[in-house]
Amino acid sequence: xxxxxxxxxxxxxxxxxxxxxxxxxxxxxxxxxxxxxxxxxxxxxxxxxxxxxxxxxxxxxxxxxxxxxxxxxxxxxxxxxxxxxxxxxxxxxxxxxxxxxxxxxxxxxxxxxxxxxxxxxxxxxxxxxxxxxxxxxxxxxxxxxxxxxxxxxxxxxxxxxxxxxxxxxxxxxxxxxxxxxxxxxxxxxxxxxxxxxxxxxxxxxxxxxxxxxxxxxxxxxxxxxxxxxxxxxxxxxxxxxxxxxxxxxxxxxxxxxxxxxxxxxxxxxxxxxxxxxxxxxxxxxxxxxxxxxxxxxxxxxxxxxxxxxxxxxxxxxxxxxxxxxxxxxxxxxxxxxxxxxxxxxxxxxxxxxxxxxxxxxxxxxxxxxxxxxxxxxxxxxxxxxxxxxxxxxxxxxxx
Ligand code: AMP
Numbered sequence: 001x002x003x004x005x006x007x008x009x010x011x012x013x014x015x016x017x018x019x020x021x022x023x024x025x026x027x028x029x030x031x032x033x034x035x036x037x038x039x040x041x042x043x044x045x046x047x048x049x050x051x052x053x054x055x056x057x058x059x060x061x062x063x064x065x066x067x068x069x070x071x072x073x074x075x076x077x078x079x080x081x082x083x084x085x086x087x088x089x090x091x092x093x094x095x096x097x098x099x100x101x102x103x104x105x106x107x108x109x110x111x112x113x114x115x116x117x118x119x120x121x122x123x124x125x126x127x128x129x130x131x132x133x134x135x136x137x138x139x140x141x142x143x144x145x146x147x148x149x150x151x152x153x154x155x156x157x158x159x160x161x162x163x164x165x166x167x168x169x170x171x172x173x174x175x176x177x178x179x180x181x182x183x184x185x186x187x188x189x190x191x192x193x194x195x196x197x198x199x200x201x202x203x204x205x206x207x208x209x210x211x212x213x214x215x216x217x218x219x220x221x222x223x224x225x226x227x228x229x230x231x232x233x234x235x236x237x238x239x240x241x242x243x244x245x246x247x248x249x250x251x252x253x254x255x256x257x258x259x260x261x262x263x264x265x266x267x268x269x270x271x272x273x274x275x276x277x278x279x280x281x282x283x284x285x286x287x288x289x290x291x292x293x294x295x296x297x298x299x300x301x302x303x304x305x306x307x308x309x310x311x312x313x314x315x316x317x318x319x320x321x322x323x324x325x326x327x328x329x330x331x332x333x334x335x336x337x338x339x340x341x342x343x344x345x346x347x348x349x350x351x352x353x354x355x356x357x358x359x360x361x362x363x364x365x366x367x368x369x370x371x372x373x374x375x376x377x378x379x380x381x382x383x384x385x386x387x388x389x390x391x392x393x394x395x396x397x398x399x
Contacts, residue, residue, distance in 0.1 A: 006032045009061055011099035016057075019095060025050035026208040032058050040181045040203040042196050044188045047155075047332030049208055051184050052092045055152050059126065059182075060097045066149065069103060069123035073147040076126040077175075079168065081158040083108040083130060083279060084286070089154060090128040102126060109133040110279040117142040131159070131167035138174065150180040153199065157185045157192055157325065165195075172199065186332065187325045218315075218331050218341045221367040222355070227348035230318055231259060234346065235266045236371060237316070238296065245289065246314045248298045249330050251321065256298045259318065263296060270296035301326050317345040324357040 003016050003024055024032065027045040034041050035058035045051045059076055069075050078093075080086050090106035097104060105124035107116045109132050116133070120142050127134075127143075137143045151172075153159065159168060181200045185192050196203065225233050238246065250256050253274040263270045271285035271294050289297040301321055315334045321327055327345075334341025345366070347355050359365050 001029065006057075007036065008032070008057060009064065009100075011064075012057055012061060012096060015096050015098045016053075018098075021053070025054070027051050027206060028054045028057070030204075030206045030208070031055060034204040034206070035059065035180075035182060036061060038062075038180060040200040041206060042183045042185075042200060042203045043206040043208075044185055045206070045208050046186050047329060051154075052089055053096060055154075055182050055184065056089075056093045056096050059150055059152070060093070060100055060102065062150070063102055063125050064100045069125050070144075070147060071123050072120055072142060073123045073144045074105075074120075074125070074127040075147050076150040076152070077134075077145075077148055077171075078126065078128045078152040078154060079131055079134070079159070079171070080128060080154045081130065081162050081164065083110055084273075084282065085155060086128050086130055087283070093126060093128065097126075104128075107133050107137060108279075109136075113137065113140070113142075131164045131171060135167060135170060145174050146176060148175050148179055150182065151175060151199070152182045152184070153195075154184050155186065156183050156195060157187045157189060158329070160189075160191050160195070161323065161325075165191075168195075169198075186328060189325070218334055218343050220331065220343045220345075221369045222345040222347045223369055223371060225346050225348060227350060230346045230348065231262045233371065234259075234316065234318060235263065235268060237344070238263075238268055239266075243314045244295065245292065245312050246296050246316055247289075247312060247333055248296060248316045248318055249321070250298060250300060250318045253300055255318075256300055259298050263298075268296060269294055270298055272298040274300040301330070313341060315341065315343045317343070320345060320347060320351045320354040320358065322354065324354070324361040327358045328362070 001023060003013055003021065006024060006029075027043055027049045031041055031043055031054035035055060043051065043054065045054070063075055066075065078089060080089055086106050086108040090104065093104055102125040103123065104126050105119050106128040108130040113133070113136060116137065117140065120137065134143065138145070153168070159165075181203070183192070183196055183199060183203070223233060234248070248259070248270070250259055253276045256272040256274050260270050260272045271288060273282045273285045277285075285294075285297060288294045312334045315331050317327070317330060321330065331341070331343035334343060355366070
């Protein structure tokens with residue numbers, strides 16, 4: 001099956017050809033005709049399935065055939081949860097729409113608002129935005145929503161996790177009632193179901209993988225290790241394996257910086273991206289990682305959104321995420337578009353409950369591996385901890 005059978009226009013096919021996209025992915029096969037016909041769509045698709053092209057291609061095609069955009073107006077709005085994802089999606093849209101005479105824009109917080117206001121002055125056909133900055137721009141009269149024909153919510157589950165529900169509701173209230181709605185989400189919790197009811201009219205449901213299943217192309221295993229020994233184990237793994245690009249996830253910003261210092265002390269250069277870093281530093285770190293000038297990128301969950309590095313081979317979870325769904329987002333950074341990837345988690349005794357939540361979510365038990373020559377100092381094997389019933393608290397001694 002080739003893209004030409006999906007009724008896409010010649011300028012789009014030319015751009016796809018340049019990007020060497022030959023075959024549509026399953027989500028693209030289903031979403032492109034539905035969106036092209038004007039239907040609302042809800043798609044449960046994991047990261048890395050090609051969902052950006054799935055909504056952008058038919059959207060660009062429809063916009064190219066429609067009316068001109070007025071000053072300060074926009075015709076399609078793509079809402080995303082983070083700055084990184086905003087940049088990533090905008091880059092993809094620019095690449096797909098390279099040969100179409102459409103105005104494309106992107107707005108997100110953490111950078112000066114003035115250049116974004118200037119860009120909006122002549123109107124933008126398709127705008128990618130994070131919710132907070134979009135509302136700021138609206139309050140300053142820099143953007144008007146009367147011409148909006150389509151709204152896309154990308155990584156909708158993540159938006160809710162990050163507490164954007166209020167902002168999204170405000171934005172929904174400002175948009176014209178008659179418009180197309182598209183909702184993309186990697187997971188499908190009840191909250192997404194409720195949001196879909198608010199946002200969409202008789203949507204086409206698309207599900208390319210069973211919800212909450214992790215990418216099959218990603219090999220996953222864990223190492224059981226004492227909490228304090230995790231950095232040592234990581235250094236050992238990085239030293240003894242010829243892994244070209246490794247994305248290391250860690251829960252907190254402080255620990256991300258600390259880990260970069262530990263790695264540096266061990267002669268391994270790495271950079272960190274997290275919410276405390278300026279947009280410039282985050283962009284620099286990401287660019288260095290993509291250009292392979294650094295081998296290790298340490299990221300927190302929020303900052304990791306939107307990281308799309310083709311052929312990223314390894315993801316290492318230095319700790320497990322608090323929310324099990326984030327495990328799917330994390331490992332979705334590798335094994336993209338059908339490529340093989342490896343996701344390794346270093347799990348300590350205090351994380352047994354997080355591990356069982358993840359294993360329940362992905363419907364599989366992760367393989368326990370051991371590293372030759374590494375003594376993890378894990379006193380009790382995790383499997384025993386997981387099976388052990390919680391002990392009754394001892395009665396306090398009466399004195
Ligand atoms: P996404 O799920 O949109 O983040 O896309 C994941 C990756 O797959 C990106 O690097 C895209 O450039 C790539 N991609 C998307 N669609 C295709 C396709 N049909 N053929 C090859 N690569 C694709």
